[in-house]
Amino acid sequence: MPPATTKIPQAVFDTIFVFPPNRETLGGSAYLVLEKNAHGQSANILIDCPAFNQVNQAFIAANGGIHTLFITHRGGMAQVADFQKAFDAQVVIQEQEAYLLPAVTTNSFARDRILSPTSRVFWNAGHSPGSACLYHQPYGGVLFTGRHLLPNQQGAPTPLRLSKTFHWPRQLRHAQKLLSDFTPDTLSTICPGASMGFLRGEKKITRAYQQLQGLDWDQLKTAQPAL
Structure with a gap:
């Protein structure tokens, strides 16, 4: 039996699960998206790394493993x-981050890549040189x-300027471009990679497009770096 303090992944939707924050990624949140290929075989996607412990490994294995990390x-x-x-698993990563994994066989991309009929990844530089998002x-x-994009104290999705942010104007441009790449009908939910506590028990950000639309982008341009 796992220790009583070990938390298990929680359902965000029927086929999407969020893992407990991982100390190794400074409290980052990883996700498992359950998918099948054209032959009905498991083609699951793990987004970022949860803790590599027995509970998480067993959960992943019980749900069909990982095709893509x-x-x-x-x-x-x-x-x-x-x-x-x-x-x-194949490891998919933007090409500007791939060099950080010299001991891993990676499948890198430049601007975007289709992972399945329902999932694709695309480059969104700013937070780091090779930041990227996955759209499901x-x-x-x-x-x-x-x-x-992370939830702010009100739970709204927001670009956050940090002392280690790679390129703030570029991050803002990429974030604002989401409003032209998507519509309220094609972007309903954001699953952020950290700061889940600001969601006050929720596991996702809803009304995602409308909340992005409501941000004060001019004010964000003058934001000072947080720690």
């Missing part, structure tokens, strides 16, 4: 080689943003 940014990496070896079409459109 997608890394949203360099801060989402932890024990990538262990996950790849345990589940024989079901449920009205779910965007996994890593640390590109």
